Amino acid sequence: MLTEPDIRIADSSDADDAVTTARQAFESWRRTPAAERGAALRAAAAALRAATDELAEIHERDTGRSAAEAAESIGAGVSTLEQYAELGPVHRGRTLHGGWSATDLMVPEPRGVVVALTPWNDPVAVACGLIGAALVTGNTVVHKPSERCPRVGLRLGELLGQAFPDGVLTTVSGGAETGARLAANPDVDVVAHVGGVETGRSIALATARTGAKALLENGGNDPLLVDGDVDPVWAAEQAALGAFANAGQICVSVERIYVHRRVAAEFQEALVAQAREWTGRIPPLVDRAHRDKVHAHVHEAIEAGAEPLVGGLVPDGPGSRYPATVLTACTPEMTVMAEETFGPVAPVMVVDDFAEGLAAAASGRYGLAATVLTADMAHAQEAYRVLPVGTVKVNAVFGGAPGGAAQPRGMSGSGYGYGPELLDELTTTKVVHLGTPGGRG
Structure with missing residues (x-):
């Protein structure tokens, strides 16, 4: 050995x-x-x-x-x-x-x-x-x-x-x-x-x-767009997987979420339940300095009007753990929406329709990846055409065929x-x- x-x-x-x-x-x-x-x-x-x-x-x-x-x-x-x-x-x-x-x-x-x-x-x-x-x-x-x-x-x-x-x-x-x-x-x-x-x-x-x-x-600031025609509980499971797996420390983690108003309430309720389940099995962040950065993004968002539905507090004791956190009432100018947080944080913004959500998801200076959850093929086609990213995933936050390529854009x-x-x-x-x-x- x-x-x-x-x-x-x-x-x-x-x-x-x-x-x-x-x-x-x-x-x-x-x-x-x-x-x-x-x-x-x-x-x-x-x-x-x-x-x-x-x-x-x-x-x-x-x-x-x-x-x-x-x-x-x-x-x-x-x-x-x-x-x-x-x-x-x-x-x-x-x-x-x-x-x-x-x-x-x-x-x-x-x-x-x-x-x-x-x-x-x-x-x-x-x-x-x-x-x-x-x-x-x-x-x-x-x-x-x-x-x-x-x-x-x-x-x-x-x-x-x-x-x-x-x-x-x-x-x-x-x-x-x-x-x-x-x-x-x-x-x-x-x-x-x-x-x-x-x-x-x-x-x-x-x-x-x-x-x-x-x-x-x-790096990236990958969006997740939840359309109004999908099962909100399934969508919340996908969002939790994308935001909380490996404590959000994955290059293509979900960093910001746009959810159609039609399913927003049920989606957020299910996402909170998912966060509570994930918290006990989320690994620590890589170190305390990184945890400080993650918490700074969360704290700034709360100070600016975001509502923490679950999480958002630094645990007592040693180590660098951070709980699965869900924020609602987020706005585009908040750092947690505009930049890569790289932690177990799911910031949510409610949109009135798919077009508004797609425009918001397509905004920003990063272009790594994006996910769209929709049952509407026309919406899926429009999304992958419009989103200025290297990889668009439809109805799955992770996955891809073996040998798949990735070509990031922008920053x-x-x-x-x-x-x-x-x-x-x-x-x-x-x-x-x-x-x-x-x-x-």
Whole structure:
């Protein structure tokens, strides 16, 4: 059994050395046959699967997420690695035929050194996606996990790294300064980041100076729109799942709710009942600093006129737990409606009709995801056309087919972060014209 590693915070020299090591390993790794890279990824997935229980326990200590739920997330990471192990070796190229004696080839090539900056709320599954897609296409990777879950990140790096040659995957620990140093390194070709908006902005500025590609998923403020023709009790179950699962610490958690007046009273009553059921099984927030932020959003909303139907109070005692909270009489200017709270909070605004709710859901500067609960196909069609987000979910707050992609918009980021399309993001295309001697091509 692997022993839990000591935490060594990388300084500027360590960050630079990690990039140098990745650059040195790149030339050999890019020349490794694609099938062999895929086989290495399958071996990494097997090592991760074998250590699921151990890594889940570390995950629980680092983030507060239960070991059982952490194990599910680790399983998703394993599946992602296996998926890219299959997709990578058949990643597409194409040919163009300009004449009888000439052919143009469009050949995908690795971009080079990829810096992966990953979050604390789902540290294994997210990292596996970025790392797997980068490595299988011939890039080398420097991975910096969030400073809020360093032990998970280091263990993950140890487990995956044993399947690859030295320097192909390097894991470094550190905070914002380390991440900034990596992002600004002129020898880095891609910076892939999942996390907060402000960090994403700084990465975009850094890569604009170096010429590296920025691949960003920078949070969201995902709306849930409840139409007047759905079962309000079922809708409340969906809303509770979206707002309270993992204490609301999921990238696509429900952050704001717009409910048709026709079903509002029954919906809110059922949502309060759901919140009371969820409170006993919600994990703690990642730390007390984050809980302070969540409570500040709630307190500000109450001061501005929102009514707490349940929750909204910081529990006594140690730890960082926060209760499932339902707020009604919310207004668009409240921070809890306008920004990402990232906690177990369900702020509700009642709307007079579907059109009003859709307009409100489509407002704001974020564009990660949105959910619509409706029995009206015309409303569903209108919603997915109008909502300016990367992912629209109809009649389910979570879900999606394996291999599905996601492409955030606005302040939520840019570039595909999942699916086969991520292989395109992490490669670049070279056009080769093959003619015959003598100018006949």
